[in-house]
Amino acid sequence: MKKVAILAQTKEGQLSEQTKQLISFVSAFHPEQIKLFIIGDVKFSTVPSSVPVDLIQLSADLYADSESVATIANGLDNFSVFGIKSIQIDNMLSLLAANTKKDMISGIQKLSYSSDKFSISKSIFSGKASLELSTSTASFFSINRNFDFSRISEYSELAFKSSSSIEKTNTNKASIVSILPITGSIPLPDAAIVVGAGRGLKDPGNWTIVEDLAKALGAATACSKPVSDLNWRPHHEHVGQTGVKISPNLYIACGISGAIQHLAGVNGSRIVVVINNDPEAPFFKHADYGIVGDVNDILPRLTKKLQSH
Amino acid sequence: MKILVCISCVPDTTSKIVIDPATSQISSQGLTFIVGPYDDYALSRAIEIKESHSAEVIVLHVGTAESEPLIRKCLALGADSAVRIDGNPISSNQIASAIVDYVKANPVDLILMGKESIDYNSGIVHGLVAGALGYVHFNPVMHLDMIADGLHLTVEMDGGKMEVNCTLPAVLGCQEPIAEWKIPSMRGIMTARTKEILILPLGSPSEVQLVKADIAETARKNKMIIADEAEQLIDLLRTETNVL
Ligand SMILES: Cc1cc2nc3c(=O)[nH]c(=O)nc-3n(C[C@H](O)[C@H](O)[C@H](O)COP(=O)(O)OP(=O)(O)OC[C@H]3O[C@@H](n4cnc5c(N)ncnc54)[C@H](O)[C@@H]3O)c2cc1C
Ligand SMILES: Nc1ncnc2c1ncn2[C@@H]1O[C@H](COP(=O)(O)O)[C@@H](O)[C@H]1O
Numbered sequence: 001m002k003k004v005a006i007l008a009q010t011k012e013g014q015l016s017e018q019t020k021q022l023i024s025f026v027s028a029f030h031p032e033q034i035k036l037f038i039i040g041d042v043k044f045s046t047v048p049s050s051v052p053v054d055l056i057q058l059s060a061d062l063y064a065d066s067e068s069v070a071t072i073a074n075g076l077d078n079f080s081v082f083g084i085k086s087i088q089i090d091n092m093l094s095l096l097a098a099n100t101k102k103d104m105i106s107g108i109q110k111l112s113y114s115s116d117k118f119s120i121s122k123s124i125f126s127g128k129a130s131l132e133l134s135t136s137t138a139s140f141f142s143i144n145r146n147f148d149f150s151r152i153s154e155y156s157e158l159a160f161k162s163s164s165s166i167e168k169t170n171t172n173k174a175s176i177v178s179i180l181p182i183t184g185s186i187p188l189p190d191a192a193i194v195v196g197a198g199r200g201l202k203d204p205g206n207w208t209i210v211e212d213l214a215k216a217l218g219a220a221t222a223c224s225k226p227v228s229d230l231n232w233r234p235h236h237e238h239v240g241q242t243g244v245k246i247s248p249n250l251y252i253a254c255g256i257s258g259a260i261q262h263l264a265g266v267n268g269s270r271i272v273v274v275i276n277n278d279p280e281a282p283f284f285k286h287a288d289y290g291i292v293g294d295v296n297d298i299l300p301r302l303t304k305k306l307q308s309h
Numbered sequence: 310m311k312i313l314v315c316i317s318c319v320p321d322t323t324s325k326i327v328i329d330p331a332t333s334q335i336s337s338q339g340l341t342f343i344v345g346p347y348d349d350y351a352l353s354r355a356i357e358i359k360e361s362h363s364a365e366v367i368v369l370h371v372g373t374a375e376s377e378p379l380i381r382k383c384l385a386l387g388a389d390s391a392v393r394i395d396g397n398p399i400s401s402n403q404i405a406s407a408i409v410d411y412v413k414a415n416p417v418d419l420i421l422m423g424k425e426s427i428d429y430n431s432g433i434v435h436g437l438v439a440g441a442l443g444y445v446h447f448n449p450v451m452h453l454d455m456i457a458d459g460l461h462l463t464v465e466m467d468g469g470k471m472e473v474n475c476t477l478p479a480v481l482g483c484q485e486p487i488a489e490w491k492i493p494s495m496r497g498i499m500t501a502r503t504k505e506i507l508i509l510p511l512g513s514p515s516e517v518q519l520v521k522a523d524i525a526e527t528a529r530k531n532k533m534i535i536a537d538e539a540e541q542l543i544d545l546l547r548t549e550t551n552v553l
C-alpha cells in the first residue's frame with residue numbers, strides 16, 4: 001500500500017467519525033501518499049493522520065454523473081482506494097474500479113495487509129455469515145459501518161499538504177431535475193439508536209407514541225415493510241432484506257413480529273429490545289431484552305421514564 | 310429497444326446457512342433458491358416496459374445449471390429469451406466481466422439489475438458493469454419512466470432522493486417500489502418451455518481467492534422484563550449495556 005486514496009463523505013462540511021477512523025487506520029500502514037476525495041463542502045482544515053494528505057474536493061453534483069466520476073480514475077493507477085460503505089461511496093468506488101480495471105470488494109468487516117497481500121473478512125447473507133478472502137490485485141475497498149477500528153493508535157491532526165477541486169464535466173447524459181433531502185429527522189443509516197415499529201401499531205395515527213419515544217432517546221425511527229407498503233410511513237424508513245440495513249448500538253422493535261426478512265436488516269444491531277403483546281412472537285428469540293405487553297401501554301411509560309431523568 | 314435483466318439466484322432468506330466442513334465453504338445442500346428479490350423488481354419493471362413500449366427482454370444469469378428452473382420462471386413471467394453464463398463465480402468482478410463481455414458482443418439499450426444480491430450483499434455489480442461499458446449508471450432506482458429521449462428516474466441517495474433525466478444506454482440497480490412483483494400465468498409457464506436459454510462459457514477466473522466461510526453467531530441475552538416493570542428496561546440499558 002504505497003499510495004492510498006479515500007473517498008470521504010461529509011456532513012455539514014465535517015468528516016464523519018468513521019471516515020476519521022479510516023484515515024487513521026490507513027495511515028498506520030505508512031503509505032507514501034494519501035489522497036482524500038471529499039464529496040461536497042469542506043469546513044475542516046486538519047485530518048487525523050501521520051502521513052501528508054492531499055485534499056481533492058468533488059462538486060456535490062459530480063456524483064450523479066458516471067462520466068464525471070470516471071475522470072477521477074485517471075489519477076488513481078497504483079492506488080488502494082477505500083471508503084465507508086454507503087450508496088454514494090459504493091456507486092463511485094465501483095465505477096472507479098471498473099475504469100481502472102481493478103477488483104473491488106464491498107462489505108468489509110476486517111482487513112489486514114502484509115507482504116503486498118490483503119486478507120479480508122467480508123460479511124455475507126446480511127451478516128449471517130462471512131467469507132475470508134485473500135487478494136493481491138484488488139484495489140477498491142468498501143468498509144462496513146460497523147468495522148472494528150478500535151485498535152488504532154492515536155494520531156495528531158495534520159494540515160493538508162495540498163488542496164484542489166474537480167467539477168462535474170458537461171456531458172448532457174444525466175441531469176438532476178430535483179433533490180429531495182430527508183429533513184427533520186436523524187438519517188436511519190447513521191443513527192446510534194433506532195426505534196422501529198410494525199403492523200402492531202394498527203394505525204398510522206398511533207405513530208406519535210413511537211416518535212415520542214424516539215425523541216426522548218435521540219433515536220431515528222424505522223418500520224417494517226408492510227407498514228411502508230401500506231403508506232403508513234415513508235419508504236425510506238423500511239428496514240429489512242428489501243429495505244435499509246441498520247447496525248445501531250440499540251434497536252427497539254415495537255409491534256414487529258420478527259420475520260426473517262425483517263431480521264436481515266437489523267441483525268447488525270448491538271443491543272436489541274423487543275416489545276410485543278404476543279409471547280410467541282419470533283422476535284423474542286433474537287432479543288437482548290423482551291417485554292410482553294401492549295405498545296400503547298409500554299411505549300408512553302418508557303418515554304415518561306426517560307423524560308423524568 | 311432491448312432490455313437485459315441480470316439476475317442472481319440466491320438461497321431463500323428463510324434458509325439456514327451451514328458450512329460444509331470438508332470444503333470450509335457454504336454448503337448448497339438442502340437450500341431452496343430464489344431469484345434475488347431486488348432482481349425480481351428489475352425484471353417486473355422490464356416486463357411492464359415490454360407491455361407498454363414493445364421492448365425485447367433478455368434475462369442473464371452467471372451461474373450453474375442448478376439455476377435453470379429459476380431462469381425458466383423469468384421466461385414464464387414474460388422475458389423473451391435467456392442467457393446463462395456457465396460457471397461458479399466467486400467475485401463481483403468475475404460476474405461483471407462476464408456481463409460486460411456479453412453486452413459488448415450483443416449490445417442492449419438498458420441493463421436492469423437489483424440494487425444488491427442478498428447473498429453477497431455487495432451492491433456493486435451494476436456499477437462495475439456501467440464503468441466498464443461507459444454507460445450511464447444510477448442506483449438504487451425507485452421509479453423508472455420512459456421519456457422522449459431517455460429515462461426519468463427517482464433515485465435514492467445518502468440522506469434523500471433525487472429526480473434525474475438520463476440518456477440510454479444505461480445500467481440501473483433497482484429497488485422497490487419500482488414495480489410490483491409478478492406471478493407467472495399458466496400461459497406464461499407453457500410458452501416458457503419452448504423459449505431458448507443460450508449457454509455461454511465463463512471466461513475469466515477470479516483474481517480474489519476464497520479462503521473459507523464462517524457463520525456469524527450473534528449471541529443475544531434473551532432477558533425478559535415483565536410488563537408491570539417495563540421502566541426497568543431503561544435502567545438495564547444504562548447499567549448493563551451502556552447504550553444510553
Ligand atoms: C421477499 C420478501 C422480502 C421481504 N422484505 C421485508 C423487509 O425488508 N422488511 C420487513 O420488515 N419485512 C419484509 N418482508 C415481510 C416479512 O415477511 C413480514 O411479513 C413483515 O416483516 C411483518 O411485518 P410486521 O412485523 O410489522 O407485521 P406482522 O407480522 O403483522 O406483526 C405484527 C406484530 O405486532 C404484534 N402486535 C399486535 N398488536 C400489538 C400491540 N398492541 N402491542 C404490541 N404488539 C402488538 C403482533 O403480535 C405481531 O407480532 C418481506 C417478505 C418477503 C416475502
Ligand atoms: N451471478 C449473477 N448473475 C447475473 N447477475 C448477477 C449475479 N450476481 C449479481 N447479479 C446482479 O448484480 C446485482 C448486484 O449484485 P451484488 O453486487 O452482488 O450485490 C444483483 O442484484 C443482480 O442483478
